[in-house]
Amino acid sequence: MNLVIENISKSYVDQKRVETVALQDINLTVHNEEFVAIVGPSGCGKSTLLNIIAGLMSSTSGRIYFDDVKVNETPRISVVFQDTGLFPWRTVYDNIQFGMEHMNLSKAETTERVTHYLHMVGLAGFENAYPHQLSGGMKQRAGIARALAVKPDLLLMDEPLSALDAQTRQIMQEELLNIWNTERHRTVYVTHNINEAVYLADRVVVLSRRPGKIKSIISIDLPRQGRDDKQYQREVADYSKVIWDLIKEDALNALREG
């Protein structure tokens, strides 16, 4: 099963009937077990694309589908945003359980899964805490556990780490990579952090701005684990430089134009 993004375009029209072409002719196939990062300057349409893939927003044209889907099978999609959207009135345990509530799982299986993911994201012992009792990094981990617990066919993430401080972010990147290497979810990950994209992804899609088009797709030909090893420093820096050179001009224009 592949996720197929076919000729997706999106225009926003404001109250004065001014049209912004946020996305134009986006074509991309995301394979099973693949981690695709989407980078690009502010306002290039990253979040728009993710929201359209998630089914939270309609496109102006084009379509998104999974090929080879069996009859009666509905692919499950999980989304993690920058703001985790945890329910403040639910405990960590109940937040993680939330997505599983309509899945007809037995109580034993539900408990087993919630416990498994609590441990995986390092929140064992905090199951009865409420979101306001957690640090930013812990909230984000709870949000990721909730997204993973439904065993999604597609995991969508929009800048999930960008609200965190630099150290927590670095640790979370490593944790995310470990989790991802265990579970290997098909993932589309939006970030404006180029290093993060090179560190995590199999392929990095670079979007240009106004209109948001695919400027380049770069395969990161490095082992999935251990990219922070000294031996890969040079390659990681080279990939980051190539991507930054593609984005730079657009990023400067984004700053000028606001």
Ligand SMILES: Nc1ncnc2c1ncn2[C@@H]1O[C@H](COP(=O)(O)OP(=O)(O)OP(=O)(O)O)[C@@H](O)[C@H]1O
């Ligand atoms: N609801 C909306 N109405 C009108 N224009 C919008 C709307 N949402 C987004 N846009 C415009 O569409 C373009 C793409 O926005 P989008 O939020 O997808 O960009 P982004 O790449 O996620 O940016 P950032 O890196 O700042 O999060 C921008 O020019 C933005 O101004």
Ligand SMILES: [Mg+2]
């Ligand atoms: Mg965005």
